Amino acid sequence: MMGTGKSTVADMLARELGYRLIDVDAAVEKEEGCTIPELFTGKGEAYFRDAESRMLCSVLEKKAQVIATGGGVVLRSDNCDVMSKNGWVVALTADPAVIVERVSGCDNRPLLAGNAEERIQTIMQERKDAYRFAHYTVDTTELSASEVTRLILAHYRV
Ligand SMILES: Nc1ncnc2c1ncn2[C@@H]1O[C@H](COP(=O)(O)OP(=O)(O)O)[C@@H](O)[C@H]1O
Ligand SMILES: O=C(O)C1=C[C@@H](OP(=O)(O)O)[C@@H](O)[C@H](O)C1
Ligand SMILES: [Mg+2]
Structure with missing residues (x-):
């Protein structure tokens, strides 16, 4: 979900694990040459969702990386399928x-x-069931980003 710390924690995890960091939102912004708000305004949410799904599939082809997605990636079940098949999803x-x-x-x-x-x-x-496919879920309400990172590392099994 938006604002829960995915981008922040992914960066910390990548440093800890020595993995590459990919932020799907940032990768889409780079590919499209504009910001996400500009993309929503100029081309619409559906265009962004297509770009997001394509980027997700493309980055999931590699290993040894931490991928932060946008919170809305779960709106397409194909995205959930490809994430759970190719990665350990938090x-x-x-x-x-x-x-x-x-x-x-x-x-x-x-x-x-x-x-x-x-x-x-x-x-x-609207999304209350959409995140259930994740392998591991953390309620970050009362945790710092470092505490969330430590919890994830303690549960990471691949
Ligand atoms: N556990 C946390 N506690 C407090 N603030 C956090 C925590 N995780 C992230 N933040 C802050 O919340 C904001 C949103 O974090 P971000 O990583 O962009 O979330 P997301 O990628 O899930 O939308 C940022 O300002 C970030 O510094
Ligand atoms: O939940 C969503 O639908 C979205 C989340 C955002 O990313 P964060 O979850 O990193 O904020 C970004 O992809 C876009 O604004 C849409
Ligand atoms: Mg983010």
Whole structure:
């Protein structure tokens, strides 16, 4: 889910493991030559989702890497299938109020425009079953990013 710390924790994990870090959002931005908000405005969410799925499949061909995805990658079941087949999948969650705090001041999440807390609650409700396929889930509400990283490393088995 957005704002739970995926990009931050993936970076820490990659350093700890000596793996390559891939952030799918950043890779899409680089490929498209614009930011995610610009992509949503200019070409629409469906275009972004296609680019996101293509990028995910392409990066999953390699090994020894930590891949941070955007929280909406689970909206397509094919993406979940390819992640669980080719990787060890961790889902991060947090209470909506904490997510609001974490993302306040960032305007790079187009789906949270307007009342962020309401949007987060709605999106979490819509996606409540979509993250269940993950091999391991961490509620990050009361944990620092380093604590989340340590927990994941303690459970990582591949
Ligand atoms: N466990 C945490 N506790 C407090 N703040 C966090 C934690 N994890 C990430 N953050 C902060 O929350 C914001 C969103 O984190 P980010 O890694 O971009 O989340 P995501 O990639 O899941 O959207 C960033 O400002 C980051 O520094
Ligand atoms: O949950 C979502 O639908 C999205 C999450 C974002 O990434 P983060 O989860 O890293 O914020 C980004 O991919 C886009 O704004 C859409
Ligand atoms: Mg991110």
